[in-house]
């Protein structure tokens with residue numbers, strides 16, 4: 001689609017997030033088709049982009065939600081995801097979160113430790129309910145991705161070992177208040193190799209078979225998220241191959257296949273717009289200073305992540321520059337050694353692939369307002385979150401000011 005970036009930036013101001021809803025739909029359909037012919041559910045990982053309108057868009061297409069806090073569960077419900085399509089994961093759920101999830105009667109709670117299982121059992125008993133659960137198995141497979149987003153090795157905090165998982169299933173199966181309906185693994189994010197996923201799926205499917213042999217029937221086989229996307233020149237996993245690998249691993253099992261893609265759905269649907277404030281040269285090094293900062297998009301600072309950056313409709317001889325924000329940290333940059341033409345005040349830069357883990361990781365550091373978000377659908381643009389004001393930011397503090405006097 002031809003997007004008039006300049007017009008959008010003018011209409012809504014910068015810094016700004018823009019998401020192409022048609023692209024999200026096309027990604028959802030591709031993945032759904034890859035799973036065609038099998039019972040499957042795509043549980044969009046809300047953490048990647050939790051704007052209500054984004055979740056609602058996916059819910060309309062039939063997606064469920066993978067949530068990691070009760071706040072995300074509430075967002076999913078508010079956005080119209082059906083309660084039976086919501087799962088709640090995460091290593092550290094609080095009692096109140098567990099209680100609310102059980103009261104809301106979502107599909108299942110995904111458990112990550114024995115201690116958590118006992119807690120869920122206790123709370124379910126208090127409520128007189130049976131908790132549907134799944135267990136996150138740590139298959140001890142190296143996903144071959146960035147260490148910060150790799151989760152499937154025993155050295156990571158996520159999930160439980162196979163033997164422990166088995167003991168937990170046996171316990172849960174006997175409990176009056178627990179119903180073990182699912183099994184789960186998630187070995188990392190931005191995965192570009194299929195083998196680690198295939199191997200993990202096989203290990204976990206074998207566990208399902210051994211549970212079946214002792215009359216514990218697992219209904220939901222959840223392969224987590226993690227499908228990688230193209231930021232620069234990555235070769236990604238074709239979703240048909242991905243689905244095939246999972247079909248192979250689960251052969252003979254009567255299960256509903258669940259997957260939890262976040263980045264795959266939204267990363268390349270999104271762009272971040274930021275305007276040039278100044279150019280400067282320090283000891284021969286060129287800097288382009290823009291109005292967006294690490295508080296808006298932290299991936300380059302946090303993971304040294306690459307995001308392609310383009311100047312919109314500016315001509316001229318290109319040279320290398322660091323694109324940096326106004327935040328008082330040396331780590332506040334969007335790109336290093338980016339080839340850019342000479343830039344003037346108010347020229348527009350587009351930071352690509354910013355739809356996943358962009359806005360959701362934004363903060364108010366330096367008392368900077370969170371940016372606005374805009375959706376583009378069928379050639380039309382609409383605001384889906386207004387820009388924060390200073391008043392929004394101080395709202396929770398203001399009433400306490402000068403209370404000491």
Ligand code: LLP
Pocket residue numbers: 045048066089149186188189190191224225226227260261262263264299303356357
């Ligand atoms: N399921 C579970 C249990 C997860 O922990 C995650 C992501 C997902 C699904 C979705 O993964 P995806 O399909 O988006 O790869 N902030 C980092 C990514 C952290 C991912 C955390 N877990 C980044 O900006 O790269």
